Amino acid sequence: MADGRLDVKPLITHRFPFEEAEKAYELITQDKEPYVGIVLEYGKNDSTLEAQDSSQKELTEKTIHLKSPTLQTLREAAQTPVVGFIGAGNFTGRVLLPALKKTGAKLKTIASSGGVTSTHFGKKFGFELSTTDAESILKDPDINTVFITTRHNSHAYFVSAALKAGKHVFIEKPLCLTLGELEEIQKTYSSLLTRHSSPLVMVGFNRRFAPHVVKIKELLETVREPRSFIMTVNAGFIPPDHWTQDPEVGGGRIIGEACHFVDLLRFLAGVPMARSELFGLDSPTGDTVSIQLKFADGSIGTIHYLANGSRRFPKERLEVFCGGRILQLDNFKTLRGYGWKNFKKMKLWRQDKGHRAEIKAFLEAVQSGGASPIPFDEIVEVTKTTIELSKK
Numbered sequence: 001m002a003d004g005r006l007d008v009k010p011l012i013t014h015r016f017p018f019e020e021a022e023k024a025y026e027l028i029t030q031d032k033e034p035y036v037g038i039v040l041e042y043g044k045n046d047s048t049l050e051a052q053d054s055s056q057k058e059l060t061e062k063t064i065h066l067k068s069p070t071l072q073t074l075r076e077a078a079q080t081p082v083v084g085f086i087g088a089g090n091f092t093g094r095v096l097l098p099a100l101k102k103t104g105a106k107l108k109t110i111a112s113s114g115g116v117t118s119t120h121f122g123k124k125f126g127f128e129l130s131t132t133d134a135e136s137i138l139k140d141p142d143i144n145t146v147f148i149t150t151r152h153n154s155h156a157y158f159v160s161a162a163l164k165a166g167k168h169v170f171i172e173k174p175l176c177l178t179l180g181e182l183e184e185i186q187k188t189y190s191s192l193l194t195r196h197s198s199p200l201v202m203v204g205f206n207r208r209f210a211p212h213v214v215k216i217k218e219l220l221e222t223v224r225e226p227r228s229f230i231m232t233v234n235a236g237f238i239p240p241d242h243w244t245q246d247p248e249v250g251g252g253r254i255i256g257e258a259c260h261f262v263d264l265l266r267f268l269a270g271v272p273m274a275r276s277e278l279f280g281l282d283s284p285t286g287d288t289v290s291i292q293l294k295f296a297d298g299s300i301g302t303i304h305y306l307a308n309g310s311r312r313f314p315k316e317r318l319e320v321f322c323g324g325r326i327l328q329l330d331n332f333k334t335l336r337g338y339g340w341k342n343f344k345k346m347k348l349w350r351q352d353k354g355h356r357a358e359i360k361a362f363l364e365a366v367q368s369g370g371a372s373p374i375p376f377d378e379i380v381e382v383t384k385t386t387i388e389l390s391k392k
Contacts, residue, residue, distance in 0.1 A: 064115075064130040066122045081105040081366045084137035084167075086158060087149030088112035088121050091172075096149065096204075097125045099356040103363050105145070109137050134158070138165045145366055148172065152256055153249045156181035159201070160188045168200040168366050170359070174259050175203050175383045177251040182383055189376060200372040202362045203379050205263040209354030209361060212335040215346055216320060216327055217268060219337070227269065228321040229293075229301035231261045234309045240284050253287040254278070254390040258305045262389075263382045265293060265301040268320070272296050276385050278392045281308070291389060 083105050085092070100107070109129040112118035122130035137143055138161050146162040148155060149172045156176035162169045163185075176182050185201075192199060207213055220227060235257065244250035244257075266273060274294045281288040288308050293301040314331040325339035332351045337343040361373040 064119055064122070066119075066127055066130055079367050079369065081145045081168075081363045082143050083107050083145050083147060084140060084143040085110040085127070085147045085149070086134045086137060087147075087172075088117035089149060092149045093117070093121050093124075095355050096147070096172075096359065097121055099359045100147070100363075101125050102356065103360055105363050108143050109140065111137055138162055138167070144168060145170070145363070151243065151249055152177055152251050156185060159185055163188050163192060163199055163201070166199060168202075168362075170202045170204065170362055172204040173257075174251060174255050174386070175379060177247075177255060177387070179384065179387055182380065182387065186380060200362070200365055201376055201379065202358075202372055202374055203263075203383075204355075204358065205260060205267075205374060205379075205382070206354040206358045207260055207264045207332075208267045208374065209357035210332055211348065211352055211354075211357075212329050212332060212346060213264065213268070213354065215335060215343075216318075216329065217270075219327065219340060219343060220268060220270075220320070220322060223323045223325070225323040226295075226298040226300070228299070229265045229268065230319040230321075231265060231301070231303045232317045232319075233258075233261060233303065233305045234311075234313050234315050235287065235305055235307045236309070236311055236315075237307050238285070238287070245285055245287070252390055253285070253307070254289065254305070255386050258289070258291065258303065258389075259382060259386040261303045261305065262291070262293070262386055263378075264318070265303065266295075266378060266382055269295040269297070269299045269301065271299070272381060273385055276389055278389045280392075283308075 081103075083100065085097075085100075085107070088110060107125060107127040109131055110118045110122045110125075110127045111131045111134040113132060115130065115132045118132070119130040121127075131137075137146060144166075145168040146158070147170045148158045148162070150158065152174055155171055155174065156178075159169055159171055159175065176185060189201060235253065238245060238253065242250075245252060250256050262276075272295070274296050275292075276294075277292040279290045279292075280286050285307065288306050291301075291303040291305065293303070295301070316329075316331055318327075318329040320327040325337070327340075328336045328338070330336075332353050333348055335346040337345065358373065364370070365372055
């Protein structure tokens, strides 16, 4: 350090060729041996590409062939879902990719900004290619279905770009962060409809597909009276400097997570929202709120989204009051009925929030040419409502 520069060589404990990036990932996640600094060594001819989010960071492009397509896969029917996956975070690897793997869809390419996690997940779940170049997925004519799980501020771009490329789109919530982005997506989608093209757009509102919610919907359809919904979410604390709290990157937790519960009540009400209001607790993050919804048929809903509770308390509870009867769902494990003639209780051994069912329904719609499992106008309605609520 005599010249004022720090010598980092003693801090580097491991080096891996980029093609073996998954070994670095395993070292970090499985704690096999001590490490300090890990270096991934790229080839001399690697080039840079535009970032796959709105900040447009520079990354090194790299595409790795994980397995060779067989003659059988090359001859698959045109309607078979051929998937490109953009984003490879923890939620992707823990929840979505295991669910996607079970569908039997052809998994073509997975992309992440650094390449380490996409290579690791690509090999684990059977993708043919791993890349840092998300644009290559949009340009690939073999890929007809794109999953997007990047940071929220890149969602609008990738949705519009994928639609323009003629791909079906599954986007993890939220659809977008601003009303301007929503309008642009609507224009893109409408222009495709006028050209007699109908790619599907699906947002990851998984709770609609949970077994308990499906049962609640079935029971409510036997009652014609307006409903009263109370949704309590023990969301937990997230620090103000976390990216999800950043209005420009994550959009805040009302847009980024409370949208789940607005959509859930919209689904169970079965009619459009007529009014919405938000009352918030004074806090630096503004993520302890009570949301009031009024529906076109007179039904009402309250969402208590609370970041100031204890982690020891269950995370989610839904109560429905209707026609002298009550349904109570505790943390997507147990549903109880009070006053229902032929229903008292439905219990699962494991929590099921509907992730597998939503992906299965989406890919079945792709394969059959059917309608999206969530109507596009409902996606727009929920997105518009949560964006407007976040500004109150």
